[in-house]
Amino acid sequence: MKKSFLYLGKQPIANSFLSTLSKKSIKSEYFYNLIVSFDTKNYLVSVKNPVNPKIQYTDKYAHRASESKTMREAFKNIAYKLQKRFHPKKIMEIGSNDGVFLKNFPKHKVIAVEPCKNLAKITKNKFKTYPNFWNKKLSKLILKRNSKIDLIFSANTISHIPNIKETFEAIFHIISDNGVLVIEDPSLSSIININSYDQFYDEHVYVFSALAIRNIAEKYNFTLFDVEKTDTHGGSLRYFICKKSSNHKKTNRLKKIINEEKHMGLAHIKTYKKFADRVKKSKIKLINLLKKLKKDNKKIISYGATYKSTTVFNYCKIGLDYFHYVTDTTKNKQGKFTPGTHIPIVPPEKGFNDSVDYAFLGAWNFKKEIMNKEKKYLKRGGKFITHVPKVEILS
């Protein structure tokens, strides 16, 4: 039974930045009610009414995984580790974005699946790329032209696909008998622990835990045999899954993480209700802080036009009344406007200057990288605001 526990209000598509503020583009902006629920049977946390993927993953999709040094290094590192551990002959990535992971393997070994046409275009000349949504039809097509796949990797994508049944059945069809499916997504336990409610948005149809993935894997004839914690996106889990009939042994760290999740109450609705109370408090605190800074005539901007800041801005109803603009390094976000709140996005070279007093860390998951990069700003008295793990000023 699905029980709703978190209401984040009316939200736009988080990565759908507006090119203009014409009447037509404002009128056609898509909104939905962001409600998050917990399934008491399989422990899966999901967005109650998922948005149609065809509205989300278009040829205008803005997110580029290669944009941050943290992510480039993380993908290089995991590619190396997977190669060393499993020695795959054929590797496929579902949701290959701009190729940041696959580029670490020899070209002839890899297959990219990426439904956003603008992203698929980036990789199509580098390696075999299918510009399609992942489903059974595509897995049959790929298998017609290729041998079975030994390693299927998917970071921050499986949680985006509403049809979990078809996703796993299509993977089962194409994966080799002893092949490994590696899924990486933000972890539910980290989100609850650091109160990062902004990990809930239209694309995160599911926020997985090891408990939920174990149940899903079992249901579709797979076994979860290992889990690894990673730092990316404020704390993610990397799940290692194989066919039930395969011979990968369950690891001790899997048992440990499952026990940790049970211990923190991820199998009980009351944990989620308490989390929702903390989210409400965080909203009030953030609004009060911004109000105070505005009263003191401080210039506040936001740093990083992220999917996370879309959730925060629209949930807290904060926009141009507090932020002068948002800075972002991604070329195709610059010159556009934030979803729902319509704050202009400018390049950091233009906007991150001496006039700024406070910068809200929209990209809080890159805090280390940003604090390192912006030492000069901090030295001259510039400050950051964050809401994760709690609302506070960083100086």
Ligand code: TMP
């Ligand atoms: P995402 O969290 O939605 O993937 O977006 C992260 C955004 O943060 C991306 O558009 C790039 C931006 N960013 C900066 O503007 N400056 C930085 O130093 C870093 C690390 C990211």
